[in-house]
Each structure stands twice: as structure tokens, then as C-alpha cells.
Amino acid sequence: MQMEFQEGLLPNGIHLHTCATDRFNTVLCKLYIHQPLGPKAGATALLPFLLRRGCRTYPTLRDVARRLEELYGAVFSADVVKIGERQLIELGLSVPDEKVLGVSGLLDEALQTLAEVVCRPLLEGEGFNREYFRQERELLLRKIDGLINDKPRYAMLRLFQEMCPDEPFGIHKYGSKEEIEGLTAVSLFEHYQEVRQGQCDLFIVGNVNHAQVAEAVQGAFEDGWRSQEFPPVSEGTPRGGVEVREEQDVNQGILAMGLRSRATYRDEDYPALLFYNGILGGFPHSKLFINVRERASLAYFAFSRLEPTKGVLAASAGIDVKEYERARDIIKAQVDALAAGDISDEEMEGTRRGLIHRQRTVSDDPGGLVDSHLLGLINNRIRPQTELIDQLGQVTREDVVRVAREVQPDVTFFLCGPREREGN
Amino acid sequence: MPVAIFKDIYHQTVEPGMDVFVLPRKYNKKYAVVGVKYGSVDNEFIVPGEDEGVVVPAGIAHFLEHKMFDEEWGNAFERFSQLGASANAYTSYTVTAYLFSATEGFWESFELLLDFVQQPYFTPESVAKEKGIIQQELMMIEDDPDRKLFSSLLQGLFQRHPVRIEIGGTVDSIAKITPELLYDCHRTFYHPANMAVCVVGDVDPDEVTRRVREDLQGRDYEPQGEIRRIMPTEPAEVHRARMETKMLVSRPRLGIGFKEAGPPLKGKDLLRREAATNLLLQAVLGRSSPLYSELYEAGLIDDQFGLRYYASEHFGFTMIEGETEDPDILYQRIIEGLAKARDEGVALADLERLRKKSIGRLINAFDSSDYVANSLLSYHFEGTSLRDYLDVLQDLTLADLEERWRHLDPKAAASTIIRPMD
Known part of the structure; x- marks a missing residue:
């Protein structure tokens, strides 16, 4: 079954994308507000947390929570996401399908609740409610301090910082503590008013009718949204050969090797780039898993991931601190092997099947459908599932090698324990 | 009320005792899982047909889960990957499960799943090699504060029950694991009467049952008596407050x-x-x-x-x-x-x-x-x-x-x- 989005620009300025399907028992609504990733990243990041804290209709945390429970435990998510060099406020609400429950009006009420949170925040004087502002700012600062708690992710974010010191991509999605500490309830409200005039995309996936949903969204949300163009991602200079070592009190070392590809989501070579990442470290048959884990027994996890909008890859493994050089050399050898065209038929075909499988499963998950369509919007290049699957069927070894030859090494980051622990 | 969403769940028991569940749904993805009622807490048991209980090293159910993918012909995990299926496995306190999802070639992967969980193949070399990998998995958990808090709290709560031990065991306990012990655990717990299979996706339930039946018919299982799991009596008081x-x-x-x-x-x-x-x-x-x-x-x-x-x-x-x-x-x-x-x-x-x-x-x-x-x-x-x-x-x-x-x-x-x- 083909799952496609029907698009519409509403009079209030919201871009509505609905995917009508009877596949699911729930309806997912996801709202995105676009911002360039830049010096105001911290302010933008604070907004979703502050907005869901309370609004005029549901002024307290408890009012919001009770409201969501009344809506059959509507799952409400609030965060920011970073895609390429774009930062997006993401507010999601998922409710059971009315027909499954035998009730009516549930989706309209959910949309109304989402609109209250986005459009009618709790104010005080010239700014946001000061108490809520103070609490949520503190919690965001703690979230930033807490990034160290998840070591594999921390290593990844430190790698991107080291790779992109002068590019927006190096900025974390929560921005910097310095910027957030400088915010006030008034300055943040000023930022909110700018954000409220930005590009807003609302996705709805489920057993819905586009025209009816459009009417509900137009009725619930205030106007003032406008379409915006954003610059494509910036050019960067790879820092090949640079090794950065960070000592922390950890038991396991985490190696993260950065790579830059010339191809991105926007290019004809995107399917070949997916192959490149897949053969390197996207699957259990991939070079990293086989060589770092299965042959050398060095790691439990060893994989690569691709950020397709920026064209950045990271190869990562959790290893014994003493094994850094060995693991680094093995990973580097896999990158070199790909550039030299050392790709077996099994690797090509296993990767082809795996990539096609992943694309096909996208339409079994409402969130996956939204993510995939949003990626296309941000890159100004919609790739319908069927088209991409078709292209994946045609990628050749030569295509992969062409992409591989243009992959450039960047920083290698190593999170490790204190030096005195080595040599035991 | 939403009971209708459960109405299509199909259940049948196939000789010699494997329970089969199927939920047909029109997704692209077909998902299959084989579960064994055997988890990290099953550390002491009496093998059917024997009188004496045995105590096995902590973490062995999880170790066995890793090692089941090894076959004489190669590695089942890689094989799924080459077939375009996405496979995984997990061990909880009470269950070990092997699973995959596929969007094409489902039956080939399904037969692989049924086969590899019933085909143990362990060598001293492969067991030794796995210790390095699992040690890194245990180190990763050591650095994860959520997991650490959870396991430390269980150690505080329970005095004797094995739920207090980390699912993967410890570096010391897994060092004691041998191919023979792995074979013993497999023989005891991986009997169809102690297992179940479940498929969710666009499949015919009768075909799932037929394939399971055909697979099991070729394997000469003896009917299995009750597996006697020995669980210590847990006092009401906590271990450390x-x-x-x-x-x-x-x-x-x-x-x-x-x-x-x-x-x-x-x-x-x-x-x-x-x-x-x-x-x-x-x-x-x-x-x-x-x-x-x-x-x-x-x-x-x-x-x-x-x-x-x-x-x-x-x-x-x-x-x-x-x-x-x-x-x-x-x-x-x-x-x-x-x-x-x-x-x-x-x-x-x-x-x-x-x-x-x-x-x-x-x-x-x-x-x-x-x-x-x-x-x-x-x-x-x-x-x-x-x-x-x-x-x-x-x-x-x-x-x-x-x-x-x-x-x-x-x-x-x-x-x-x-x-x-x-």
C-alpha cells in the first residue's frame, strides 16, 4: 500500500500534511516550527518545554496532565530536533482513533489542546510567566549538564563539535549554557513572537479526512505563520587526521571517527551514500560489526551512522581503553577498503535488501512516515518511498566506490578513562 | 470498548507443546519472535530425568542467547542481515527471545529462526571469544547510570532471589561458562513445550502453524517432564535499606x-x-x-x-x-x-x-x-x-x-x- 501525504497551505499560514490510512489504531499529530540552527538555539530549545508547562486554558502542570489523561492518555511530546543545520521545535500528540473507541470529537479536542499550548502561553507583564520561565530554564541547563550521562551519545556530540567548530552543525540542539543563562522571561517572549511568525508544518497520520482536519486546524490555531526559505547547509573544511582525546571517569572507552561525504540527501548519489554507510557499519553483516566485534572481539557495539542532510558520518565503537590504537586502525582500514572498491557481492546484496527493508517499514510507523517526509521538506527534495526503493534496487558497486572516493576523514574523538588506569 | 482490536489473535499448540500466536495485519513488515521461558533468574534447576539440582554461573542465559547465533555453517545473525531481515535477541529476568522482521523473503528467515534456536553449536574458541564482547557489554552498563541505579536498587531490595544479579552476570561469573554448561542449559530449557512463537503481519495463521509443525516433526523430541526451577525463599525484609x-x-x-x-x-x-x-x-x-x-x-x-x-x-x-x-x-x-x-x-x-x-x-x-x-x-x-x-x-x-x-x-x-x- 502506498502511503502519501496530502498537502495544503491553510489560511492561518500552517502547512498541513495529512496521511490518511486505516492501518493504525491511533492518530498522530506532529507540529514543527523551523529555525536556523544558530546563536539563538538555546532560546528556541527552551520554548517547547516552557509552552507545555502551562497555557491560559490549562495553567498548571497538573491541568495539562489531567487534560491529556482525559484524552485517553494522549501521548504528548515536546522537544527540539536538529536536522542538518536546521533546528525545529517539535510538539507531538497521539490519540486513539475515535472509531476504535466508539467516541467522537477526540481528534478535534486533541488539536485544540495542541493549539492552546502553542498559541496561548501563560504570560506575566511583558514576558512569560516568570516562575515557569525560571523553573524550565533551570531544567534545560540541567539537561545540558546531563548530556554526559549517556556516554555513547555524548561522544557523538563531542565529535560533531570538534568536526564543526565554525559551522552551525557543531551547535548542540539545546544550544549553549551561556546563551540560556542570559535569557529573561521578557527576552524569551520576544523570541517566541518571532518564532510564531515562522514556518510551521503540521503532520497528521491516521484514519482522518484532509478537509475535515484542515477545518479543525484552521479553527484551533491562531494565524500569523508564514513560509520561510532557509539557506542550505554551510560548507565545511574536514580536519582529517586530528585526534581528540577526552578523559573522564568511565569504564569503557568510546571511539567516534568522523567522516564527510560530498553526497547528501539532495544528490543523485544519495542511494549510493546509503549503501556506503550500510556496508561500512549499518548492519550486522557490515564491515565494522564483522571486523571490530566478531573478528577482533573488541567491542559490543560497532556501527556507523549517517546524517544525510549535512553529509556527515560517524563510525563508533565501545572498547577497552587500552585498545584505542588497534580499534582505530581496524576502523580506518574498513574506510580505506571501501574507497579501494573492496566490496563483496554479499555485502552489496545484503545491504541492498537491508536498505529496502528499512524503507518499506517506514510506512508501518506513523512517526517514521512523518520523519521521512520532513527530511524531504528540509532538503527541498521529496523522495517518495517507491522511488527510493526503486533507486536502491539499481545502485552498483561503481556507484558506491564513487561516493567512497569522495569521503574525507575528519576528527577522531576518543572518550576514555584517566590515563593511570591504562596498562593494568 | 476497544476489544475488537484483539479479536483476530490466533492461538494454537503444536506437538510437542509449542504455542503459536499469530496476529494478521496489513503492514509491510512481518515480525516473528521465538520465546523461551528461561531468563537470568533461572540459575538453579533440576534437569528433567535427574534427581540432583544444578547451579549455573550468573549470566548464562544471556551468554547462551549470544552464542545461539553461532552455527556450524556460520553466523545466523549475519545470515538474517544478508537476507535483508533485521534480527535481534534479548534476555530478561524470565524470558529469552529471538526475533526478526522482514518485508520480503519472510518464510526463509522464519525457517532460519526456528532452526537456529534449536541448533546449539558451541566450541571452546567461540565461547572464549564471546567473553570479550560480553565484557564490553557489561562495561557499557557500568557506565550507564539508569541501568546502574536499577541494578543497585534490586541488590538492596532482594536478599536471595537471583533477580538481584545483573542479567548479563559479572565478568567473574561469565569467566566460568563453558560449552558443556551451555549445552546443559539449552537441553533443559529449549524444549518446544517451554517455548512459544509469535508472528505479527500479513501472513496466513494456518501457514505459520503448518511451518512450525513441519519443523518440529523432523526433530525427534521426547515429551518433556516439568522443569523444576529452584527459587530461594525471599525474606520479607530488604537486604540493605x-x-x-x-x-x-x-x-x-x-x-x-x-x-x-x-x-x-x-x-x-x-x-x-x-x-x-x-x-x-x-x-x-x-x-x-x-x-x-x-x-x-x-x-x-x-x-x-x-x-x-x-x-x-x-x-x-x-x-x-x-x-x-x-x-x-x-x-x-x-x-x-x-x-x-x-x-x-x-x-x-x-x-x-x-x-x-x-x-x-x-x-x-x-x-x-x-x-x-x-x-x-x-x-x-x-x-x-x-x-x-x-x-x-x-x-x-x-x-x-x-x-x-x-x-x-x-x-x-x-x-x-x-x-x-x-
């Missing part, structure tokens, strides 16, 4: 646990206990409770604050956990808050709202084939079903919730604090 440790974290973390002291339960009775405890926890400490708001506004908890009751036949526990500026004050406020909530009682309106929420969340989860397949298995192994869970949610009463106050007794609580390094 308070534990503290330090690790690389940005802020202190507090975990409060309560040990289940009620009798062992199975089936719907166990589900009722589980649902009642979870709803009581949400009523008094969930996001819509006054206590949650107080703690949040005082800066003592954040949106990651969590509560959950874990139920199994022979053990159960509540876990309350979160990051906090002041773990001592938070502990005190939670214990006092629970006492106050107990005096005030739960309002009927709160129960009704939380019931709605739980039913909505079940419908939401039902859209995930992974969730459905794995829940069908775990509920089956506890002698119940997803359908029972909905029934229980629909007829829970305030009395069911009030009864659970017995479990949240501060005298049966243990706490763990993780503090940042100096």
Missing part, C-alpha cells in the same frame, strides 16, 4: 524500591496486581497528582521522573527513580507524600481518568507489531493474555487500588543514591 555509590553523572539520582511481599500469583490475578499497583502509583505520584506538581515546582524532580511496578510470578517490585538536586530531601518528601495520600485515599474520578489513560496507552502500543508480539509472549509465559489485561483495566475498582497500599510500605523500602564524582 540504603545504598550509595558514585559515578560520572551530572547530578545525584535517587531510586526508591518496594519489594512485593504478597504470595506468588499467576494469570489474571497477577495482572490485576500489576495494573492496580501501577494505577495507584500514578494516582499518588503520577504527572497529574498533587505530589508530582509539588516536587516538580520545588525543583526536586524533572520530566524524566519515573515510576513502575514490575510483576512476575515469583517476584515483584516497585521502582521510583529520578535525577534530583537533593536525594535525601526527595526521599523524605516522597515517603511523607505517600503516607498523606494513603490517609486521603484515591478519588473515584482519578481512577476513572487513569483507567481511560491506560486503555488509550494500550491501544497506542498495539500499533507496534514489536510490542504486540513480545507482549503476547510474556503474558503467555505468565499464564495470561493481552485480552485479560484489557479486561482487568476495565473492571479495576478503588478497592483493588487501596489493597495495594500494603505493598507501598515504607518499612519494606530500599533506596539507592548515585552521587557525582568529587
